[in-house]
Amino acid sequence: MAEQAIEEILKREYAAGFVTDIEADRLPPGLDENVIREISARKQEPGFMLERRLESYRYWTTLQPPQWAHFPHPEVDFQAITYYSAPRRKQGPQSLEDVDPRLLETYEKLGIPLHERAALAGVAVDAVFDSVSVATTFKERLAAAGVIFCPMSEAIRQHGELVQRYLGSVVPHTDNFYAALNSAVFSDGSFVYIPKGVKCPMELSTYFRINEAKTGQFERTLIIADEGASVSYLEGCTAPMRDENQLHAAVVELVALQDASIRYATVQNWYPGDEQGRGGIYNFVTKRGECRGRNSHISWTQVETGSAITWKYPSCVLLGDDSVGEFYSIATTRHHQRADTGTKMIHLGRNTRSTIVSKGISADTSSQVYRGLVRMAPGATGAKNHTQCDSLLIGPVAASHTFPTIQVGEVTAQVEHEATTSRIAEDQLFYLRQRGLSAEQAVQMIVAGFCRQVVQKLPLEFAVEANRLLAVTLEGAVG
């Protein structure tokens, strides 16, 4: 009976799978130096940016795609992908009134109203559609506080100095294959700068949407919290249902200076592919934050429900003394989804602390990997890490793998790691059903309970939305 309930839940469809019919201004598929020059030209970038792109591209051509992930995937044909696609629009500065109503409608349908009067109170949104940002809300109000929140392409033109100083300083283009590719072709993304001592007055949010077929999305996000600043940021993503796989290779860099704090939450709901495993997004992402200053704080929270393949490890480099890194994650997979995710906590500074809580739920024939690294470098005196990593399996052929690595070279450091793997216990289901709950309700409640510790970490402003989304994704993925 439990199986039936799970069956029911698994049949739910992907709600964000529609396509927006809008003319696109796109480059032909394929990648060479000309394409990169063209992307840079269309974005009217200063020279330094083009040079960086070309350097990254030349480096990328020397690399082979990495093979170490724990899933088989067909080789990505990098010449078949379109690297730039933007909804056609009028020239000149864009205000919300100028945004194509079809785009507004798209975001409306996704539950992200962009009109400021209708928008979620207290949340500023940057909406990225394929390769470009189409709208950013509440810019003026943020500017009054000195906060810069704008599309990356705009930041490159208008805040060149900040971009030059920080872009690539956490994830250099030499970091890995997909980071090199992103550094060469990235099209848009969000840029956030919180000046000294400013507590960002609103939640910031970027919503990524892939619409065009055969298009890759290579977004680049950079968040800088200057001394004593703090910000909370949420990222959401969806894509239409398509039969072919699409590549999403983002790079996210966070920099927290002394006494600064960054909370970064992701609700990732890319199209996961159908029951047979056709289609879906390849989500190959590099996310890393650096606690550069003393007493700084970076916290990653992720709810990963989508993508055919997820391959990412939001990490923290704890350089400043007394800095804190956190990673809270829920990953749910079903059908043929594969998720290889986890985190790295690199402790370099004294008295640095990190916490890792990872909850994985794999259903059907899906498979999940938690892969983590906790490293206590010599000199990270008094550093501490606590890791808890639990997996729930639903269905006899669901798979769950755990590959944590702990490296300790500091005699005063302490590391603790706990992990469990199990399925929903029959007696838990029976207990809830004895209290009148249906098997389906019971499964959802148990899974929700399993995830609670992480859901609680999402920003308060998104609590309702996140709970609703989690309920949907639990339905969509039970969990």
Added chain:
Amino acid sequence: MDALLSIKDLKVANGGRQVLDGFSLTVGAGQIHVLMGPNGSGKTTLASVLAGREGYEVNGGSVTFNGADLLVLLPEERARKGLFLGFQHPVEIPGLANATFLREAYNTLHEGEDELDAADFLAMARRLLQEVELSDAFLSRGLNQGFSGGEKKRNEMLQLLLFKPRLAILDEIDSGLDVDGLRLIAKLIVRRRNEGASFLIISHNPQLLRYVAPDAIHVLYGGRLVVSGGADIAETIAERGYEWLGNAHDQERQGAVALAGSVGNG
């Protein structure tokens, strides 16, 4: 008085062993019945089969609850008809807040009535927590997560008071409780009985039986009821254990079954 629960000649096997072999019992509305028996005699099996736990093979007999065939129903359907099982070992469900669970179950069990809003529900739950002498903190903790044995049993009683079932089967509700806890639970049972609820209490504890003054005490042995009667049975068992029943089982088998069948309607 009409029978609320009527078990006739029930036969149940578990893992190839015939645990219940012709068990009959009738419980009327507002009655308290006590079921005793040595370990492994099938008491928990009976409770599990009545509540609909999977893994048991019913190979004979019938059970009607409020006039309808109980055995064809799903566990949740039985619960919604007013059958409550107080578990011997309530499970822990980490992360599922007790309050969330109680409210969801309450609204399911009282479907058709106006759903209680969060504030009303909280007020009611707090009042009941006081009754079972648990602090408010238990509402936000995970369901039974890290509760002591006694706290788990009090949480079961809280649910009994909240859901107001017509029939509660309490499987060793007294285990893990101290004397005060025992007295409290007995008091709550009696109160619910006075409101018209029925009970089937599985217990060895003569103390509890003294407090609740059951309508009948039954002894399960070898898969059947061998003796039914009043409080004296509990005293005898407290003194002599169950061994003497072996003889009773052989010699008075027919008589005992006849007696058992008659008590519930008496």
Added chain:
Amino acid sequence: MAEHRLPDALTAELGRLGARRAAAACFAPVEPTMQLVAEARQRAGMLGLHPALMVVAGQPVILDESSCTQPDPFRHKRHMELEVLQPSYANSPALVALNLDQGGPAAALSPGKDGQAVEVLFWDGSSAVPQDQVLQVCQGRLFIPMAAGEHGVVAIHSWGEAGAWGNHVVVCHLQRDARLDLGVFAHLGHQTTLAILAELEEGAVLNMWSMGRLMGLHRTHAVILLHGAGAQYTWRGAVGVMEQDDSACRLQVRHLAPATRSMVRVRTLAAQRGRLAFQGHVAIAQTAGGSEALVKSDGLLLDQGAWLESRPEFFIETDDVQCAHGATVGCLDREALFYLRSRGLGERAARRGLLHAQLQDVRDGMTQTLEPMAQRMTDQLVEAVLNP
């Protein structure tokens, strides 16, 4: 003495690890001379052993024919062909392959049935081994076949000299309901790579204990196949490194049948500039419903400059499992140290006391006949890491 080229894979592995002798692309088997056999006897005496078998420079020397034989190729064909010997299963196949290609003849044990431990001494090289550019390799092979229902106790001791390298393979095959208690004791003084490969049939039980200093570039490499329903494996280890040791302990447990159980509990110590990596890899196949697995590793870092790595890995392909792993790394509890010292213990004594307390549970459930040696090994290890 003929020289052989080291297989490229091994040279590469040793090179990667920065082996001090890895420059030697050649190795030479050590000949088991009368002098070496005499030395081995002497060492056995020093350890208080009565070995049934000595593997001297890779060659078996049988001392007790009632419990040890040269394997009859026909009878032991099965053991030689065990799945675990397929190099594809090995994480570092180069070492196992080298042994299988170039190793000396095997010996087979029939463990005693009276609860007495059958003792084996691997004696690698001698003080006479020249310390030149040629790596002196001693390669022994040992079979421990256990017939259905048999119970046995085996203690394997390894000892040698710094100039020699032991690269041994021990293959255990436990038939239905057989039970083997196996102690693996690494005595100070040399470096080895030791592969332990075991296959367990229905209801078989293998209990293993590993103790001692994993010296130099030591590698323990164990592959355990739980082939039969209800098979059970436990491994408890108390292993340490110091000086310039750069050692690794890899354990792979594969649950292939229903209701199999495994429990791995290891205590690692790293002192001075020693480096130690522990990897516990547990795989539960789709065919292994109802299985349980536990991996727990606790590491103690005793000096700045030491390095510990722990990788408790799980690879699970069915939902009907109960798995847990835990890992901790830390230093000796300061509070506890202070408490002991405030009661008048010297720092050294206090550290000794805490180390012993840490290693206490490694001997849990240990066969009585292995106990005294285990005690001795723990004492030795504690003294070694306390004494720079």
